[in-house]
Amino acid sequence: MRANRASIAIATIVAGILLLTAAHAQDRVVRLADGSQGAGQLDPHLSTKSQDVILFGMIFNGLVRFKPGSINPADIEPDLAASWESSPDGRVWTFHLRRGTQFHHGHGEMTADDVVYSLKRAADPKRSAVSSDYREFKTVEALDPYTVRITLEKPVPSLLGLVANYQGGYVISRKAAEKLGENFKLSPVGTGPFAFAEYKTDQYVRLVANKDYFRGRPAIDAIVMGYIPSGASRELAFKKGEIDAFLGRREGRWVSRITLTPRLEVDVFGPGELRTLHFNMTVKPLDDIRVRQAIAHAINRDELRALFGKDVTSTAISPVPNDYLGQTNDVPTYPRDLAKAKELLAQAGYPNGLKLSAIISNNEALLRPMQVIQEQLRRVGITLDLDVVEHAAFHAQIRKDLSPLVLYGAARFPVADAYLTQFYHSASIVGTPTAVTNFSHCKVADAEIDAARSETDPVRQQQLWAAAQRKIMEELCAIPLFEQLQVWGRRDTVHYGFLLKGAMSLGPLFTEASTIAE
Amino acid sequence: MVAFIAKRLLSAIPTLLAVLTVLFVIIRIVPGDPAIAILGDNATAEAVAALRERLGLDHPLYAQYRDFLLMIAQGDLGSSMATGQPVWDEVRSTLPYTLELTIASILIGIAFGLPIGALAATNRNTIIDYAARIGSLLGLSFPAFYTAILLILAFSIELGWFPVISQGVPLTDVGNRLYNLALPAISQGLIMVGYVARASRSSILEVLGEDYVRTARAKGLDPRVIILRHVMRNALIPIVTVVGLYLGLLIGNSVLTEIVFNRPGIGKLIVEALSQRDYTLLQGLMIVFAFFIVLVNMLTDIAYGLIDPRVRRQ
Numbered sequence A: 001m002r003a004n005r006a007s008i009a010i011a012t013i014v015a016g017i018l019l020l021t022a023a024h025a026q027d028r029v030v031r032l033a034d035g036s037q038g039a040g041q042l043d044p045h046l047s048t049k050s051q052d053v054i055l056f057g058m059i060f061n062g063l064v065r066f067k068p069g070s071i072n073p074a075d076i077e078p079d080l081a082a083s084w085e086s087s088p089d090g091r092v093w094t095f096h097l098r099r100g101t102q103f104h105h106g107h108g109e110m111t112a113d114d115v116v117y118s119l120k121r122a123a124d125p126k127r128s129a130v131s132s133d134y135r136e137f138k139t140v141e142a143l144d145p146y147t148v149r150i151t152l153e154k155p156v157p158s159l160l161g162l163v164a165n166y167q168g169g170y171v172i173s174r175k176a177a178e179k180l181g182e183n184f185k186l187s188p189v190g191t192g193p194f195a196f197a198e199y200k201t202d203q204y205v206r207l208v209a210n211k212d213y214f215r216g217r218p219a220i221d222a223i224v225m226g227y228i229p230s231g232a233s234r235e236l237a238f239k240k241g242e243i244d245a246f247l248g249r250r251e252g253r254w255v256s257r258i259t260l261t262p263r264l265e266v267d268v269f270g271p272g273e274l275r276t277l278h279f280n281m282t283v284k285p286l287d288d289i290r291v292r293q294a295i296a297h298a299i300n301r302d303e304l305r306a307l308f309g310k311d312v313t314s315t316a317i318s319p320v321p322n323d324y325l326g327q328t329n330d331v332p333t334y335p336r337d338l339a340k341a342k343e344l345l346a347q348a349g350y351p352n353g354l355k356l357s358a359i360i361s362n363n364e365a366l367l368r369p370m371q372v373i374q375e376q377l378r379r380v381g382i383t384l385d386l387d388v389v390e391h392a393a394f395h396a397q398i399r400k401d402l403s404p405l406v407l408y409g410a411a412r413f414p415v416a417d418a419y420l421t422q423f424y425h426s427a428s429i430v431g432t433p434t435a436v437t438n439f440s441h442c443k444v445a446d447a448e449i450d451a452a453r454s455e456t457d458p459v460r461q462q463q464l465w466a467a468a469q470r471k472i473m474e475e476l477c478a479i480p481l482f483e484q485l486q487v488w489g490r491r492d493t494v495h496y497g498f499l500l501k502g503a504m505s506l507g508p509l510f511t512e513a514s515t516i517a518e
Numbered sequence B: 001m002v003a004f005i006a007k008r009l010l011s012a013i014p015t016l017l018a019v020l021t022v023l024f025v026i027i028r029i030v031p032g033d034p035a036i037a038i039l040g041d042n043a044t045a046e047a048v049a050a051l052r053e054r055l056g057l058d059h060p061l062y063a064q065y066r067d068f069l070l071m072i073a074q075g076d077l078g079s080s081m082a083t084g085q086p087v088w089d090e091v092r093s094t095l096p097y098t099l100e101l102t103i104a105s106i107l108i109g110i111a112f113g114l115p116i117g118a119l120a121a122t123n124r125n126t127i128i129d130y131a132a133r134i135g136s137l138l139g140l141s142f143p144a145f146y147t148a149i150l151l152i153l154a155f156s157i158e159l160g161w162f163p164v165i166s167q168g169v170p171l172t173d174v175g176n177r178l179y180n181l182a183l184p185a186i187s188q189g190l191i192m193v194g195y196v197a198r199a200s201r202s203s204i205l206e207v208l209g210e211d212y213v214r215t216a217r218a219k220g221l222d223p224r225v226i227i228l229r230h231v232m233r234n235a236l237i238p239i240v241t242v243v244g245l246y247l248g249l250l251i252g253n254s255v256l257t258e259i260v261f262n263r264p265g266i267g268k269l270i271v272e273a274l275s276q277r278d279y280t281l282l283q284g285l286m287i288v289f290a291f292f293i294v295l296v297n298m299l300t301d302i303a304y305g306l307i308d309p310r311v312r313r314q
Helices: A001-025 A050-059 A113-121 A174-186 A232-240 A252-258 A289-298 A302-310 A337-348 A365-377 A391-398 A414-422 A448-451 A457-476 B002-029 B036-037 B043-053 B061-073 B087-122 B129-143 B144-158 B174-208 B211-218 B223-260 B268-277 B279-305 B307-313
Strands: A029-034 A064-067 A076-077 A081-087 A092-097 A138-146 A145-150 A194-200 A206-211 A222-225 A243-247 A266-279 A314-315 A354-361 A382-390 A405-410 A480-490
Touching: A029 A232, A050 A194, A050 A206, A050 A222, A076 A081, A092 A113, A113 A138, A113 A174, A138 A382, A138 A391, A145 A414, A194 A365, A194 A448, A232 A243, A232 A480, A232 B144, A252 A314, A252 A480, A266 A289, A266 A365, A266 A414, A266 B087, A289 A337, A289 A365, A289 A382, A302 A314, A302 A365, A314 A354, A354 A365, A354 A391, A354 A405, A365 A382, A365 A405, A382 A391, A382 B211, A391 B036, A405 B036, A448 A457, A457 B002, A480 B211, B002 B061, B002 B279, B036 B043, B087 B129, B087 B174, B144 B174, B144 B223, B211 B223, B223 B268, B223 B279, B268 B279
Parallel strands: A029 A222, A029 A243, A354 A382
Antiparallel strands: A064 A076, A081 A092, A092 A145, A138 A145, A194 A206, A206 A222, A243 A480, A266 A405, A266 A480, A314 A480
C-alpha cells in the first residue's frame, strides 16, 4: 500500500512537470523578470513607476509612436492616428484616426470619443500623475468619430510627444474605464499588441497576444512579466531556462561577467538616466557660487563613471541628457582641479574647508556614487555627512527640501523642455504647490524656458534651450555627473524585431514583430 | 480545554490592540509618502496632493486611527492603497503559501532535528555527537538566503531537480505545489533542524541523568524503550518551547526565503507593502502576523498540557 502511494505521488509530480513542459511547447511565451516587488497601478495616466511603464508600451498605443527601438523624437511615426496636421501657429492640431482599431476584450472600436476622454483624463490632476504636461490644452474635441482636434492655449515644444506612446499620451477605452472605475488600474484595456490577462499579486502580470491588433497578430502568444527582486535569483532562473529575459545590473563588471553565459545577449539601451548633483542655492554655504564651483572642480566624473563601467554609462556635460531634442554641450564646464577648488573655498571664506550634509537613498545606484563624491570632496577639505535612508523615505524628504545636496537620477521625455521645466524652472521648485523636482531652487533660465516653449521656429527654439542650459551651468544650479543606461539580458532566441537602441518604456519592448524561436 | 482556549483568545485581544497601535504610529512616523510611492517619482505635486486626499491621508492622525479601529472592529481589513484590492483577498491568496512553507519547515526540523539530537545525546562526546553539534551549528550559522542560493545552485542548476523560482501554483495542483515547495522548505527547514537538534540534545541529556532513567537501565530495559518511552516524553517540553518560539521566527525568516525563491507569501507581501508605504495592506498583514504568533503561543501551551498531565491539572 505504501509503495502504491509513493508511486502515485511520484506519478503526479512527473505528470505535472510533463503538463507544464507541454504547455510551454504549445505557446510561444516570453517570460521576463523585472527586479521590482510587483506591479503597482496598471493605469498609464496614474503610474510613472518603471515596473508599470514597461508594460504600458505593450498594452496601449498613442496617437503617434516612437519608432520601436528608438527614443528620438525625430523618429515619431503614426500610431492610432493615420495622419495629422497643425495650424501655422502650432495651436490647433487635427488628428485623423485609423478606422477599425479594436480595444481589447471586446470593448469595441477605438474612436475619437476615447481619445478625447483619455487626453482629458491625462490633464486631470485627480486622475493623472502627469497632468501638468497638459496644462496648455485648451480644448480636446471629437469632430467626428475619426477626427480629433486639440486646441492649445499656446504652442508647446512637442505636441506630438504629449500624444505619443508615453505616459499621458496613451489612449484607453472610455467604456472600460467608466465601467471598471477604480478597478481599471488592475484590468487595463488598450489597443496594443498585447492585452492584459492576469495579475497575480507579487508574482506576475500575464499579457496575451491581441489577435485583432491593427498591425497584425503578434508572433508571440503571451508575455509573462515576473517580479523577482533578487538579482541572483533572476540570473539563476535564466540559467535554468525558467525566464527568457531579465533586468540586469547597470554595471560594466556585471555585463562583462554575464555575457559569458551561453546563449545570452545583453542589451544596453537608452534612455540614460542622468545622474545630477543638485545644490539648494537658498541655503548657506551653497548660496555662494564659489562654493558650488569648488564642489564642481573637486568632483572627478571619470572616477564616477569608472564605478559603474564605461559600457553602461556615458558622459554628461549639459544639465539636459544627451540626445534629447534641444540638448547642447556648448555650456560652461568645470573640469577637475583640486587647487582651484581649494582656492575658491578660501575666497568664499572657508580656507580650512567646510561641512555639508545630504540625505541619500540606500539604493545602490544613488548611494555608491554619493559615497565616491563624499571621498572626492574630502580631498579639498569638504566634509560631507550622509544621512542614508530607505528609498521611499529619500523621495519624501528631498521633496520637503530637507537635503541641501540632492543626487538624483532621471529619464524624461526626450525633449529639452521636459528636463528644463521639471528640474530648473521656478514653477517646479520643491515645497511649492506646483512642485516637481527643482531641488536647487533654480530660476535663472525661466525666461528662456518659457520663451522656447511657445516658440514656433525650431531653430530659434533650440537657441533658447541652449541659452537656458548655459545659464544653468553658469549659475551652477547643479552638476551633471554621468548617464546610466538600461541593461537587460535576453536569450538569443528572443528577437525584438527591431534594433533596441532605446525604449521610453525603460525596458524591452515587444511588438507584433517580436519573435521567440523554438 | 474550551475555557482554556477561550481565555487565551480573550487575553490575546489587548496584545493585538497594542500591536496595531504601535504599528499604526510607527508606519506613519517612518519618513515616506504613500502617494509618491504609488504614483512614482515623476508625479507632480498636484497629483500627489490629489491622491493623498483620495486616500484620506490628509485627515488628522487621530481621525485616521479612529477609522482604522472602527474598520478592524467590523472585521474589515480595508483595501490596499496601491492596488485597491481588498486586503483580505491579498491575505487569502498568499497565506496558504507561507503556512505550507512554515509547516513543511517545522516538519523537516522535527523529523531530522529530533533524531539527530537524540543520537547526539545518547552518544555524548563521541564522533557522532561532535558531528551533530557541528552540523546543527552550521545550519544555524548560515544566513537563510545563503543556504537558499547554495541549494539552488546544487539542486536546480547542477542537478536540475527543482525550479529556481517557485511561482504560485493552485492548491488543487498538489504535485506541482509540492515540487515548488521542496527546495524552499528544505532551505528553511535546515535552520529548524539546527534549533531542534540542539534543544533536544540538551533536553535529552538532562533527562538521561534522572534517577528513574538509571532505575530503568538497572532493571535491564531495552535502551530503545528507555529513550522512546521514558526519556523522550519528559524531554519534549523544552523542545516544544523551542519549536513554538522559533515558529514565529520561522514566519519572519520566510521573507528571505520567499524573496530568493520568488515564492508568493505574506513575508514578501509585507516587504512590498513597506516599500510602497501601503499603510492599509501593511496593517492588515501585520494583524494576520500577530494573530498567528498569538495562535502559535496558544498551541504551544496546549501541547504542554497534552504532553504533561501535570500542566493540565495546574
